[in-house]
Amino acid sequence: MSQMQGTTERNQTAISQFLLLGLPIPTEHQHLFYALFLAMYLTTVLGNLIIIILIHLDSHLHTPMYSFLSNLSFSDLCFSSVTMPKLLQNMQSQDPSIPYAGCLAQMYFFLFFADLESFLLVAMAYDRYVAICFPLHYMSIMSPRLCVSLVLLSWVLTTFHAMLHTLLMARLSFCEDNVIPHFFCDMSALLKLSCSDTYVNELVIFVMGSLILVIPFVLILVSYARIVSSILKVPSARGIRKAFSTCGSHLSVVSLFYGTVIGLYLCPSADNSTVKETVMAMMYTVVTPMLNPFIYSLRNRDMKGALISVLCKKKILFCL
Ligand SMILES: *[C@@H]1O[C@H](CO)[C@@H](O)[C@H](O)[C@H]1NC(C)=O
Numbered sequence: 001m002s003q004m005q006g007t008t009e010r011n012q013t014a015i016s017q018f019l020l021l022g023l024p025i026p027t028e029h030q031h032l033f034y035a036l037f038l039a040m041y042l043t044t045v046l047g048n049l050i051i052i053i054l055i056h057l058d059s060h061l062h063t064p065m066y067s068f069l070s071n072l073s074f075s076d077l078c079f080s081s082v083t084m085p086k087l088l089q090n091m092q093s094q095d096p097s098i099p100y101a102g103c104l105a106q107m108y109f110f111l112f113f114a115d116l117e118s119f120l121l122v123a124m125a126y127d128r129y130v131a132i133c134f135p136l137h138y139m140s141i142m143s144p145r146l147c148v149s150l151v152l153l154s155w156v157l158t159t160f161h162a163m164l165h166t167l168l169m170a171r172l173s174f175c176e177d178n179v180i181p182h183f184f185c186d187m188s189a190l191l192k193l194s195c196s197d198t199y200v201n202e203l204v205i206f207v208m209g210s211l212i213l214v215i216p217f218v219l220i221l222v223s224y225a226r227i228v229s230s231i232l233k234v235p236s237a238r239g240i241r242k243a244f245s246t247c248g249s250h251l252s253v254v255s256l257f258y259g260t261v262i263g264l265y266l267c268p269s270a271d272n273s274t275v276k277e278t279v280m281a282m283m284y285t286v287v288t289p290m291l292n293p294f295i296y297s298l299r300n301r302d303m304k305g306a307l308i309s310v311l312c313k314k315k316i317l318f319c320l
Contacts, residue, residue, distance in 0.1 A: 019098075020097075020184065023183050023278060044286075048077040049077065071151055108165075111166070117288075125224060133227065161208055164208065172191075174193055175195035181278075
């Protein structure tokens with residue numbers, strides 16, 4: 001017994017850091033992918049920052065929809081900053097180590113902003129549903145109090161969920177193997193490395209994951225389905241085209257996000273190769289935060305107007 005305790009202790013102290021293997025990219029293409037990821041990260045940061053600043057500056061955009069959008073942009077910005085800088089640094093430095101505490105912190109913030117994103121997408125779908133199906137009551141239903149409550153509730157739930165997983169992960173001990181075949185400290189990759197019993201963790205991932213991913217996804221689908229059906233009741237060619245282009249682009253981002261996350265965490269199949277999993281993880285950690293600003297706002301006339309008026313006021317552009 002005491003010998004067993006001795007080995008566990010020694011093993012636990014042995015793992016003070018993990019090695020992030022990164023992406024399965026052949027060495028001759030490293031530079032190309034480095035440039036690509038750097039460009040994607042900068043686009044994400046810039047696109048989302050511009051949206052936050054525009055919404056803050058332009059008083060026409062102080063409505064529930066844009067306050068959710070600004071929150072989503074903030075969440076996207078942080079979400080990609082949890083993984084991308086470390087990935088870029090690892091690609092450059094050839095030193096793939098990350099301290100144990102850093103790894104848990106990365107996992108915590110990763111979960112936190114992924115959940116926040118998920119809740120905000122629900123709030124935005126609900127907002128559009130109220131705006132299109134009950135246009136006359138929109139202002140009274142989506143009161144500032146409801147908006148703040150929805151955002152606060154998202155923060156509380158997401159803190160609780162991320163904390164739960166991080167504490168459960170901190171209980172586990174890790175033995176010799178500290179190589180993570182991934183580009184960030186992913187929960188399921190860490191579970192595979194652990195030499196403790198991970199049954200509780202897997203159970204919690206499954207139960208909480210179903211609640212926190214499937215319920216929002218279904219709510220979003222229901223909102224958009226009701227939007228589409230209410231538009232089809234009073235058909236007009238222009239209205240239909242507009243509805244499908246808006247809902248279609250929102251739904252494609254939403255499906256990309258939830259589809260890959262649900263596929264990875266709720267239906268892990270044994271034949272999933274590491275490469276396939278990494279590419280799927282890339283989709284929701286890098287691609288969706290980059291696309292969100294473009295899909296949700298920059299196609300939007302109010303946002304374009306706000307951009308031009310802010311640039312003109314600040315004399316950045318020469319305006320006629
Ligand atoms: C998020 O939404 C809340 C509630 O509408 C708003 O008060 C807050 O300013 C928003 N935060 C950001 C960063 O946009």
